[in-house]
Amino acid sequence: MDIQSYILILIGTVFVNNIIMAKILGLCPFMGVSKSLETAIGMGAATTFVLTLASGSSYLINQYLLGTDLTYLRTLSFIVVIAGIVGFTEMFVRKTSPVLFRVLGIYLPLITTNCAVLGIPLLNVQAQHNFIQSLFFGFGGAVGFSMVLVLFAGLRERLEGADVPAVFRGTSIAMITAGLMSLAFMGFAGLVK
Amino acid sequence: MSGLAVFLGAALGFAAVRFKVQEDPIVEQIDAILPQTQCGQCGFPGCKPYATAIANGDAEINQCPPGGEDGIHKLAELLGVEFKPLNAEHGEPKPKSVAVIDETTCIGCTLCIQACPVDAILGAAKQMHTIIAQECTGCELCIAPCPVDCISMVPIAEDVATWKWKYPVVKLKVA
């Protein structure tokens, strides 16, 4: 494996196979924490931290603990690991930044059940990535997630002041915006094979 | 599998000790949003007790009429919960008022002075009382104890100093 393949993994996960826009994973925080830029950035950072750790550790577990016999325990053990990491992150954030902790509110524990965080380790296994590739895949996916979240939060801050027809106000117009964003991200398809 | 669980449990336990947070300042933050009228309409004896109750989950965020919808929005944002309309059981929001004592009727009983949560009433036994308007929060707590009903609430009139520019009403051009 050369350095080029890692860069390709990064670009591929951030833009082309963006976890929200292309894979439609992790929509709960995408809609829930995108009301202001500050929370979006915080959530992005927390998710990046969790996802990178989760994809690395789940690779190790899959490779050395489960092997080829215990594959039926894969999802279960991944969830346990993710829950552990999220618990740790929660305590860490609470200690280091109480403001961010309050801002993230319910969404921080919800990273546990975030399908993106489970999805990436599972995709790692499916694609038979090695350890470093898994880390890059997890990190890239998380960066893509954060980027879309922050962009979308910026758009939603603008939506507050827009003349939206009454029936579309709130979540509906956010959904429409998300759809348009997803369309825009389709433009990246073909960038990396 | 169980070994994994035990290991993670131990790690989390360690982290819980290592990253212990001493005091939750959330009560202070809630208290900062509350309007400090100390009126008790929420069912608690003041703003701080209400803030504590919200923080402990013993009270809803929609029990403060003087704070109005604005206050509820802010509380909802702070606590990461859904906005709820004001609970009508606790009263309706009213225009900001101050209490005024009709000084010809006042008998100087000091009952209102004891009721005032912010010491905004001046007076002594058998002396006429008066209200320090700048310090009155408009909580209405002095009205009930008055034996001669000499206290009334007067809405604060808008004057040149408190006047606000209005939100521009812009008609969009009809195509």
Added chain:
Amino acid sequence: MTRQLYEFNGGVHPEEHKHASTSRPIGIAPLPRILIVSLRQHIGQPAKPIVAVGEQVLKGQMIGQAEGYVSVAVHAPTSGTVTAIAGHAAAHPSGLTDLCITIAPDGADRWIEHSALDYRNMDPSHLRNQLRDLGIAGLGGAVFPSFIKLNPGATQKVPTLVLNGGECEPWITCDDMLMRERAAEILAGAAVMRYMLHSDEVLVGIEDNKPEAIAAMQAAASQCDFPVEVVTVPTLYPGGGAKQLIKTLTGKEVPSGGRSTDVGVATFNVGTAYALHRAVNHGEPLISRIVTVTGNVHRPQNFEVLIGTPLAELVRLTGATRDDTSGYVMGGPMMGFDLISTDVPMVKATNCILVKSLALFPPPPPAMPCIRCTRCAQACPADLQPQELYWFARAKNFGKTQEYHLFDCIECGCCSYVCPSHIPLVQYYRYAKSEIWAKEKDKKAADLARERHEFRQLRIEREQQERAAKLALKASAKLAEASPESPDDAANAAKKAAIQAALERAKEKKEGVTPRNIENLPPEKLQEIAEIEARRAKIRAMAKDAVEK
């Protein structure tokens, strides 16, 4: 000598319309039938009335006293009788009433005794207080009390003094005419400012659309005993804004949220300099100013008007009201505001009355949605991003507006002027500003209430504790009396000791008490009191000895 000039970003070139009112000299407005002097003419706390209804006042007599630090006095513009101290429609965009003192002139126009101030031999602080009591406030528009600006502060020096003769707003010519006709007096006022601020250089910035004023000021400057540089600056609205003029003349930028003195510059309107000259060299308070009456009138002209003159009487001086008059603006078309009623008096801030007609000022076309062209950002002289401010003010996201430096906006109206969608941008900023101010006020009130409530809780708790302690003390004293002879009881002894200690403390406190209310007594009485005190002290000493034995 040519000075290097700098350019500020943005700015617009609205049609000037200045010639209309410069063809006639400054007229002296006749004494009006009635004068209504507002007590809130300056920024800060309104003045406090110090006259009573029915009182006779003389011209220049102080009728409202400065209250608080940011405040100045107001004066009777002529001699007459105070007929009312009550609310009257104010010269304010709200059209609300405000406390005013109404004076019926007696026609004699008798001055109160006044004399020039010997400012060079005066304590600077005393001099500033004198200026406050003479009601001197900035006449450029903000009406900030001048005595505060004339305090050189900790550095004891403001190196550059700028006289602002920019007058960039269309239609208005009051400063132009003042400079043309009374240049020497303006510079006499500048001499006082220069003395008070210990300035090294005096600059007069005048836009190049006022050649007569520049010539007059240059002529006066050559007669001056200190160096004055009259600088011609290019005409560009809002080049007469204090921060913009400072940038043009010195290249210095006032930091965001700061004041011009932060960069060592003090800026005064030329009208303020003139008023200061009248105050210091003649002892006259600020009771009149030059007002431009222009727009849809027969004879547009500048008048020297007594403060408190009703608007209607002033406008009548320019001829009969035209039929197509559609309203009145106080100030210019860019920054002024529509007067809701014509029944308002002139105040110190009134530099212009602009009479509107539909032909001269057609109603603005309906606003269209913002198309993000950012033309407003190019026009903004404060280097803000009006389109962002607009967006957040519209969404009532006030926190964000402050992040985008809403309070550096000078409300000059350049953004609204250039907006191709005709969005009334400044209205949104004013709305956001006043909402933020109101919120801050509420917050302060809430903090005060919290503090007072917490103190009350503390007091109640303390009182309860004190009462409990007193009761406990009484109870234990009774106990000690009931069983006097049990010296071996250790607990009892300890209690006794505690009581003793408490008694002693109380005694000491008592001894510390000195006789009160003795200031106004004759010496014999004092002697008597001293004797009694001595006896008391003796008895106390004896009692102490007995207890100790």
